[in-house]
Amino acid sequence: MKRSDINRIIREGEAFMRSHGYVLPPFSRMSPVEMTERRQEIANITGAGLGWDITDFGLGDFEKTGLFLFTTRNGRIEDLKQGRGMLYAEKAMISRKDQLTPMHKHVFKTEDIINRGGGTLVLELFGDTDGICDRDKGTTVACDGILRTIAPGEKLSLVPGESVTLVPGDWHGFWAEGGDVFVAEVSTVNDDNTDNYFENPAVSRFSGIEEDEAPVHLLVSDYGPWLR
Template sequence: MKRSRVNEIIREGDAFIRSFGYIMPPFAYWSPAELSKRRPAGIIDARLGWDITDYGVEKFDELGLFLFTVRNGRAEDLKRGSGMLYAEKIMISRKDQLSPMHRHNVKAEDIINRGGGKLVLELFMSHPDGSIDDRAEVRVPTDGVMRTMAAGALLKLDPGESVTLMPGVWHAFWAEEGDVLIGEVSTVNDDLTDNIFREKIGRFSTIEEDEEPVHLLVSDYEAWLPEKRVTSVSAS
């Protein structure tokens, strides 16, 4: 993706999020220079921030997702069973824009339609080896009520509705009738190792630098913010 397109998506996404009364954290609006100067470990190491992906296929309008990681715990705490064991994201799925079929080995997540159109999820269970089971019934809680559906059934969530996806549940999703603001509350999130896709695609976009970034993406941190971390951020 061209950086100019990423910048445009960030601006459009921020306006869409604000239209629902959701206010982003202050660090969302730090410039690359300010983030580079402050270098808070709690943001960089936890990979908080903007995440615009076309899954490496350069067809964002058809295959893509807008994400912002608001908070995220540590894998070490999750293994120990105490500490910050949770994560939160705000996302945007555009009308008819596919987030492709995938599952997680570790992460359990609530996917919440926070507003807009309908959020549609295609669901499958896993075989013991992790592959898609195209015959087994799917059982998932939706707002505390267990739902049983055929393999590959489409679960449609109206605004305010949610589904809990446990590790191993295969899922793809998209928006119908309009763009959808999505909330995600989960156990610790690791986008580097815990996304298993059905197709051979990447998790992050390759960026063509045709203009300066308005904000860095989490996938920019390693290249743009190497080494040197601080542990706290001043209030200024």
């Protein structure tokens, strides 16, 4: 992705979330220079992978296949292993109209996907067999606490206010219909480096960046090269 496109997407995304009454935390406004100067002070932020995350999943067409994310809080895997401490994570996301988040699963994370406003969020769901997306197998999920059996590939539509709980092994892809959707994710500890398994091996979690202009804000994937 071009850095200029990422900068534009960040501005548009923040404005969209504000239109739904959601304001990002103060560290979202830090410039790259400020983050560099305060890198020791903000080690908990960068170490937990909090912040901006714009991805085209390595496919080069954000409008068709992509997602806007901002991680607001996240614990550590070590916390979960000990069963104490910060065992949870939260993300604010934007799924654009007809923009696909590709079919994937997690082997560790359980997550609630919540439609906070906008259009309809549509999920396609499959079960898992021996670690592979089984397109002949469905699953059972909780939608706002009510169990629902989903046939293989059945489309689950969430209007504003509705949510679904996905457990490890639930294969899912999603997109917005009728308009962009402000999505919230509340989950157990999130590890985007190791806990995303995509059905299509050509898909990657993070995007390469063409530096055609200076970044307005650093992405989570920038922290290593910019702040080490």
